[in-house]
Amino acid sequence: MKRVKLVLEYDGSNYHGFQIQKNADTVQGRLELAISRLSGEKIAMTCAGRTDAGVHALGQVVAFDSSASIPGERWTMALNAFLPEDIQVLKSHYVKANFNPRFDAQSKRYIYKILRNKNRRAFYRNLALCNSENLDIGLMQEACKYIEGQHSFRAFCASGSSAKTFERTVSNCFLAEKNNWLTMEIEANGFLYNMVRIIMGTLLEVGRGKYSPAYIEEIIRSQDRTLAGPTAPPQGLYLKEVKYNEA
Amino acid sequence: MKRVKLVLEYDGSNYHGFQIQKNADTVQGRLELAISRLSGEKIAMTCAGRTDAGVHALGQVVAFDSSASIPGERWTMALNAFLPEDIQVLKSHYVKANFNPRFDAQSKRYIYKILRNKNRRAFYRNLALCNSENLDIGLMQEACKYIEGQHSFRAFCASGSSAKTFERTVSNCFLAEKNNWLTMEIEANGFLYNMVRIIMGTLLEVGRGKYSPAYIEEIIRSQDRTLAGPTAPPQGLYLKEVKYNEA
Numbered sequence: 001m002k003r004v005k006l007v008l009e010y011d012g013s014n015y016h017g018f019q020i021q022k023n024a025d026t027v028q029g030r031l032e033l034a035i036s037r038l039s040g041e042k043i044a045m046t047c048a049g050r051t052d053a054g055v056h057a058l059g060q061v062v063a064f065d066s067s068a069s070i071p072g073e074r075w076t077m078a079l080n081a082f083l084p085e086d087i088q089v090l091k092s093h094y095v096k097a098n099f100n101p102r103f104d105a106q107s108k109r110y111i112y113k114i115l116r117n118k119n120r121r122a123f124y125r126n127l128a129l130c131n132s133e134n135l136d137i138g139l140m141q142e143a144c145k146y147i148e149g150q151h152s153f154r155a156f157c158a159s160g161s162s163a164k165t166f167e168r169t170v171s172n173c174f175l176a177e178k179n180n181w182l183t184m185e186i187e188a189n190g191f192l193y194n195m196v197r198i199i200m201g202t203l204l205e206v207g208r209g210k211y212s213p214a215y216i217e218e219i220i221r222s223q224d225r226t227l228a229g230p231t232a233p234p235q236g237l238y239l240k241e242v243k244y245n246e247a
Numbered sequence: 248m249k250r251v252k253l254v255l256e257y258d259g260s261n262y263h264g265f266q267i268q269k270n271a272d273t274v275q276g277r278l279e280l281a282i283s284r285l286s287g288e289k290i291a292m293t294c295a296g297r298t299d300a301g302v303h304a305l306g307q308v309v310a311f312d313s314s315a316s317i318p319g320e321r322w323t324m325a326l327n328a329f330l331p332e333d334i335q336v337l338k339s340h341y342v343k344a345n346f347n348p349r350f351d352a353q354s355k356r357y358i359y360k361i362l363r364n365k366n367r368r369a370f371y372r373n374l375a376l377c378n379s380e381n382l383d384i385g386l387m388q389e390a391c392k393y394i395e396g397q398h399s400f401r402a403f404c405a406s407g408s409s410a411k412t413f414e415r416t417v418s419n420c421f422l423a424e425k426n427n428w429l430t431m432e433i434e435a436n437g438f439l440y441n442m443v444r445i446i447m448g449t450l451l452e453v454g455r456g457k458y459s460p461a462y463i464e465e466i467i468r469s470q471d472r473t474l475a476g477p478t479a480p481p482q483g484l485y486l487k488e489v490k491y492n493e494a
Contacts, residue, residue: 009367009368088368
């Protein structure tokens with residue numbers, strides 16, 4: 001029995017999120033089906049971050065145990081042959097038996113993509129938030145700086161979270177503008193439920209002039225979800241990368 | 248009764264092509280349904296180029312007659328409210344009563360997109376040809392030059408075409424490489440059935456070293472479809488623009 005680590009990308013548009021569910025098509029469901037078709041094994045899988053319905057991944061990490069005699073890097077091609085085209089394994093190898101994609105993660109990076117053009121919406125409707133409002137990008141960039149640091153992010157956590165502590169350290173949060181695209185990138189040692197989408201929704205309110213950038217500080221201090229902006233929709237969100245001390 | 252001209256973009260992934268069909272979901276079917284919902288009119292529509300199943304448009308042009316009292320440029324927003332998100336009207340205005348999007352077109356431009364990376368396939372599977380073979384791009388670019396000019400393109404025309412003449416003038420054909428993308432752009436006064444896809448399939452054979460660039464001349468001269476390469480798949484093809492002397 002050896003532990004397999006996979007790095008994968010998926011277009012979340014057609015799935016009810018990562019986590020396996022009865023009577024719903026999920027990324028985990030498709031992965032476990034592909035593994036059972038390939039190796040005949042019924043495995044239990046853990047992942048780095050359970051993405052919600054409609055959320056995408058550029059570098060999700062999962063791990064499971066297998067006794068199949070498949071060389072580590074061969075799992076990539078072998079599984080892709082059994083996976084739908086919107087879920088693709090990018091890398092695979094064997095890792096130590098106690099590797100846990102979630103608890104061993106040093107940090108995770110998400111991006112949130114906004115298409116700022118009236119054109120190309122037909123193509124990006126499921127892959128970005130399409131928004132052509134007037135936004136003050138400079139103010140939004142200023143607001144990002146208040147997100148960085150070690151804070152209680154309770155105000156940016158959806159209700160129903162099972163988190164025991166709301167303190168997280170955001171090592172990096174910035175917003176880049178390029179052509180018609182606005183991309184928010186955020187890295188932290190952990191994320192609360194809907195945290196990136198609520199931060200994005202709040203930054204949009206700053207861009208509209210509803211909040212000043214410095215008001216972010218007040219929202220953080222309040223620990224009050226009702227002070228932060230609305231939850232931005234799932235289709236702009238991508239789990240970009242999960243970092244580990246050792247691979 | 249006034250003639251409305253629409254410029255539209257659509258993601259063709261979920262449609263059985265542009266042209267209306269019984270018992271199949273088509274772009275024209277969706278457009279005519281949206282118009283009837285908006286204005287109560289049952290109209291007959293003509294388009295600049297009938298794209299096949301899975302083919303996209305960045306600037307398809309259609310025209311139809313309406314007696315609705317809607318200002319020309321308002322058709323855009325009004326129709327978008329009734330259209331699915333993967334079909335979007337970009338521009339609308341009234342044109343002269345005898346405007347014909349197909350026969351009045353001076354030239355049309357298509358692009359064909361190839362993603363040359365193993366990553367991001369999950370996102371572009373329906374929006375580009377995903378190909379990471381070793382290709383000699385320089386040779387393909389050289390081959391493009393042989394496509395340009397006034398030729399009989401019979402060797403690049405799928406059987407079943409109703410074309411009376413196979414002569415077309417390609418004013419421009421080039422291949423650009425940028426990051427992981429290869430984009431072929433081609434402009435002509437008209438296109439035969441599957442012409443762009445067969446040209447692309449032939450350029451790929453050149454890239455693989457199967458044909459020399461100069462062999463394109465021979466294929467053209469032969470007027471023999473079996474000498475040209477295979478038809479490239481639909482998902483990389485976009486009708487980019489239709490040009491008219493007067494708008």
